[in-house]
Amino acid sequence: MSGRACVRADCRGGHIMVTGFCDTCFRRAPAPEPAPPGPAADPAAPVPPEESPQAPVAAPPGELDRDGLLVLPHLPSPDPSEAADTVARPPTGGRRCGVDNCAGTIGVSYDGGPAPDHGFCPECGTEYSFRPKLRPGDRVGGHYEVLGYLAVGGHGWVYLAEDTRVPGLHVVLKGLINTGDAVARRAAVEERRSLSTLHHRDIVRIVTHVRHRAPGDAEPTGYIVMEYVGGRSLAWIRFAPEEELTRLFGAGGFTFGHVITYGCKILGALEYLHDRGLLYCDMKPENVIHYGREIKVIDLGAIRRIDDRSSALVHTHGYAPPKRERDRRGLDVDSDLYTVGRTLKVLAERATRPAGLAARSFEALIRRATHPEPAARFRSAAEMSRQLWEVLREDQALGGREPYPERSTRFEPTAAVFGAGLGTVPALRWWTRRSGSGAPELPAGAPEPGATARALPVPLPDAADPAAVLLGGLAADTPDRTAERAERDPALRTVETALWLCRAYLDAGNAARAEEWVARAKGWSGDYDWRIFWHRGLVHLTRGAVDQAEDEFAATYAALPGEAAPKLALGYCAEYLAARFREPGAREPGPPGPDAQGAAVRGPALRGPGGPGAREPDAAQAAARARAREAQAEEFYEAVLRRDPTQGSAAFGLARVRLRRDGRRRAVDVLDGVPTTSRHYDAARVAAVRILAGRLPGGPAPLAAELREAGERLAGLHLDDGGSRERLVAELREHALVCRPPGGWGSGFPAGELLGPQDTEDALRRLLSGSLRRLADQAGSAGERGDLLDAAYAVLPAPAGLRELVRGWRRTA
Structure with a gap:
């Protein structure tokens, strides 16, 4: 944690960590707002950009910036004369008439001919025109000389112009495609209003507004004058040749790490908008420019107030939430996050798939962001950005980069470790309470489920819960008294109280009462609270129902794909269930229990043997499934350990898996990787000695x-x-x-x-x-x-x- 305090008005006592996020409100530090121009400065005449190299410069692989994100390759600004087209190319394919209450389609071709760029709406008869109002050489506002056409957006033509007062300074002019479009006119007004109040490093900056009347027009057309961002939109990545991506991003090419970096920067810009009560609504690769080593979110024409439920929605098919949802509830913060998820999914299709668990974690994050049920999505851009950042750390660690362990923002730190039996010097009962003769085998199997449940991390209390502070002073060894108080005191009738009582009853060995309280918590919090999944998993573990616990931990992983705790729990479940496949009479998994959530919430099912309707596999099938389960356990344990080598439970778990499959040396290598800074360092060294010289089960x-x-x-x-x-x-x-x-x-x-x-x-x-x-x-x-x-x-x-x-x-x- 740095000494810099969080400056957000609704955050009390937070500090900005080295990750760039606050340790209290979990949001990214707000970007410093640029100082507005002084009274003597001309807002239409910013300082020309510095010279930059003319060839792309790839960043060193794995290099991180001040926010803990990948340093993007340097993309030089293209020659403005080559960036603009001197020939106007009106949009094709038709679009909806912008007159209020008119459902007509304009600009549609007939009999295979070219689409008309002007005409009349076939429904209401209103004249329309897609022809640009400006041509190269026109001067707007007296000193903005039009050089050409950059693009044609959903509502407006985008022109490149030069400020003749500052030679070499280029700006962007944005007008309307169809000046008869009432929706477009309102969007243009909203864009001008919104842009003029926004100052964020990753959002395009407005310079001024001007009006210009073209020959033959009765009324002048308004234009937004914006900074010119010389770069490429992220849409270019979708279609670029592989050799071009390699030239830009280096020998490793375009990776998931770059996709995640783009995503975190985009989410930072959207969080800025959301904090000001605004929705972006139309995120897509075309609306993000990569320039230099930075990005800019452009085209704020679709922006709207979060509480706006009346104005027309502006969105792009394929990126916006489904139409049924839009018609039912309009757009909200989670709708913006949906569009970001779709954008990242499209970009990831061109990225090199990483090894290990990182790709699955990324895909789980995209599934949550684009979940069909809005309540299951991320609640804020900060929450989604944090999980993306965690997945990036996982990707970098599994790719061999130096790990940067950070305190979890969702789980409390714990000194407890499960499965450390190998790292414990045997007590005298090793010799005095022995049945049979000869030295017993080393305890190299998975630990008991109940002990594991007690050692898994506890979720951090929700600071917004009214009872969170009160619970900190209660004794966990008297859950009955607290339960009685919760029945009488409304201040204790909260989700955090119910979850606290669940854990307290588990510690007391009363799984039935624990299950009752987690059911109450679910009734108060809804169907998609990851804390409910986690606590139900603990209840099932305590009862020994490891396959059902695995379902709940899989749901937690689907909700928090960047967190270590769900992966640690899933690693244990896979290890334990692998051993059950080796037992005589091992059984196939039956159908999920009555509490199981839909597969879309949890991601790919991770089921173990056992359950109603199970059937016995033959020996070969059982052995194959045991190996598959061990591979699952190895993948989860390794993801946790590579990210944070001090994690004792993951180290001992991975050592056990490697010991059974690969022998003593591979297990000892895992234990030797536990650093001296870990509280489990000495136990790992003891375990290495015992493994090297011990009698192993079946080995x-x-x-x-x-x-x-x-x-x-x-x-x-x-x-x-x-x-x-x-x-x-x-x-x-x-x-x-x-x-x-x-x-x-x-x-x-x-x-x-x-x-x-x-x-x-x-x-x-x-x-x-x-x-x-x-x-x-x-x-x-x-x-x-x-x-x-x-x-x-x-x-x-x-x-x-x-x-x-x-x-x-x-x-x-």
């Missing part, structure tokens, strides 16, 4: 070289006390004894303090017996001490005569 015995490495690592461990080290030494010696080949370790025997100077079974037995006798001194009871001493004497080498007697008995048995 081969350790090699002599692995035993040697385990001994070397053991010497460097920083354990809390001598007792921990002695217990770890005893475990390694026991595994070495059990896994010792019949002929010994051979020339690679790691002679030393851990396994002794000689490669003999008797020597190893004596070392282990000594370790167990020393462990007896750590016993907390006489019975525990006796068990350890019995084990110490039982492991000693038998006398030679007794060994011969046993061998003879075995031969005659």
